[in-house]
Amino acid sequence: MSYHLLNIETSEYYFCDDQVWLSAIDIAKENYWDSEGTTFDIMYEADEQCFNSNNEMSYFYAMTIAKDKSSQWDGNYTEKRNQVLSYQDTYYLAMSLEGTGIEAELIEFIKKGSFRICSE
Numbered sequence: 001m002s003y004h005l006l007n008i009e010t011s012e013y014y015f016c017d018d019q020v021w022l023s024a025i026d027i028a029k030e031n032y033w034d035s036e037g038t039t040f041d042i043m044y045e046a047d048e049q050c051f052n053s054n055n056e057m058s059y060f061y062a063m064t065i066a067k068d069k070s071s072q073w074d075g076n077y078t079e080k081r082n083q084v085l086s087y088q089d090t091y092y093l094a095m096s097l098e099g100t101g102i103e104a105e106l107i108e109f110i111k112k113g114s115f116r117i118c119s120e
Contacts, residue, residue, distance in 0.1 A: 004118040014109040033096035037075025038083035
């Protein structure tokens with residue numbers, strides 16, 4: 001299994017093994033990263049559910065379900081639910097990972113700014 005990370009502005013993808021991402025989060029926390037928590041993207045979730053549908057009622061239903069999911073969202077970094085890390089959060093996450101042995105490519109991706117942890 002792997003994490004699929006998508007930069008919000010550049011649409012650049014980064015793929016890493018589950019263990020690499022989970023280790024990076026643990027190491028960052030050990031290095032005093034004060035995480036903001038991720039944001040559940042209601043619009044993206046609804047759009048994903050209605051990708052091939054032009055039915056307005058389907059979209060309204062998907063929005064209702066997404067809003068409910070959003071109200072229960074705990075801001076985690078480990079589920080693969082299209083959640084978004086803010087620019088500020090990625091800045092401090094990258095700083096806390098510098099010099100820790102985490103893949104340099106992952107750190108460089110994080111430095112590029114806000115990104116989505118894609119669902120599978």
